[in-house]
Amino acid sequence: MSESPILVTGGAGFIGSNLVDVLVARGHPVRVLDNLSTGKRSNLPVDAGVELIEGDVADAQTVRRAVQGCRAVVHLAAVASVQASVDDPLGTHQSNLVGTLNLCEAMREAGVCRVVFASSAAVYGNNGEGQSIDEDTSKAPLTPYAADKLASEHYLDFYRRQHGLEPVVFRFFNIYGPRQDPSSPYSGVISIFTERAQQGLPITVFGDGEQTRDFLYVGDLVEVLLQALEHPTVEVGAVNVGLSHATSLNELLTAIGDVLGKLPPVNYQQARGGDIRHSRANNERLLQRFRLPEPVTDIRTGLARLLGVSGS
Incomplete structure (x- = not known):
């Protein structure tokens, strides 16, 4: 197993910390980049050798430092709230799009290729109303959050074509489970x-x-994220993550x-x-490329x- 760490941006948050737990349990070195605005130190395993860099993906220098020496990245850091983006489009844009672009540049400079990216079903807007939504459903982002997620997908694909990045883009539907903070008015x-x-x-x-809504338990999502990190090849095209x-x-x-x-x-x-x-979600593509727990x-x-x- 490689001694190079896996970087999890947003790794002290809800989904990120659940992923970090499993990575650590399976013997992977882990580095976390999190500004702790919603993530918590207490979400990270104690005495597990997890390296925490407290910083923001909107800061390019911090992102460069976090990416150095890593073998892969799971990019979960975002202001994960539709309403927050409506209230503060410029502020959330810094995390949700500029942060992704900073990460792409840092990976290009460091020669790190594999990145697993958390996009969102919000990119579809109300298209597909009343039917199962597949990845080719027309995109109609209704909010700054959705627009930033879709733009991030396009930037990742540019860096794939131009610089050899290996992005695995997952469009999360409704993920739930332990550590999802109910105190936030923007929570799930x-x-x-x-x-x-x-x-x-x-x-x-x-x-x-x-x-x-199409609800998926966070532990089932983590199993899919792990497969995306380890899969020898990456197929082009975003993948819906839901149960249909x-x-x-x-x-x-x-x-x-x-x-x-x-x-x-x-x-x-x-x-x-x-x-x-x-x-x-229409999850046929997910089931073709990855395995959900049984x-x-x-x-x-x-x-x-x-x-x-x-x-x-």
Whole structure:
């Protein structure tokens, strides 16, 4: 096994720290670049030899230092919030697009080729409404977050063609699991709902609750990311990462109630502008190129693990 580290940008965050845990457990040296704006030192394994560089992907010099000597990169660092990008397009642009460009340049200079990139289903906007979305579905980014993710994909493909980078681009649908911070107003719907349910606080749903999402447990995602790091060759083209299964928010609430044995009052409010009504991945390309765990984690099992309920 190579002694050169794998760099995980955003490695102290929700997805990144779950990935770091598994990399360490499998004997890989790991370097983390994180500005700790939402990530936490406490998310990283203690005494595991993980090198933490506290810094921002928007700072080119810091990114160069982080990339030096690495054998591959998983680029997860981003302001992972649609609403934050609407509120502060310029600020989020620095992390979500300039950060990707800084990483591409640093990799080119250092001769590092393999990069696994977290893009988003948000690049499709409302296209594919009511049907499964494949990778050729027309792109219609509705927010600065989505526009930056799509632009990052194009930059990565340019560096592939021009400089030999090996980007594996994953369009994440709705990832959930432990360490997703429910205290942020920009957090994922599952972490917000479960936190409030555990505390017995009313849950707010924007819209009628019949909007659907394709939820994937973070542990299943990590297995796919690991395969992308180790695969000997990289095929061109972004890959949807989801289960191709639509779950409505009302069904999600029912599942949370089943796992906890109770559910607080649910308040329905007017839908928010820019929210996507239906989102479900066509994951045929994913299944052709990579393997999902067998069995995949169903929503109730994933919720039980997230909530720490016995029997999960």
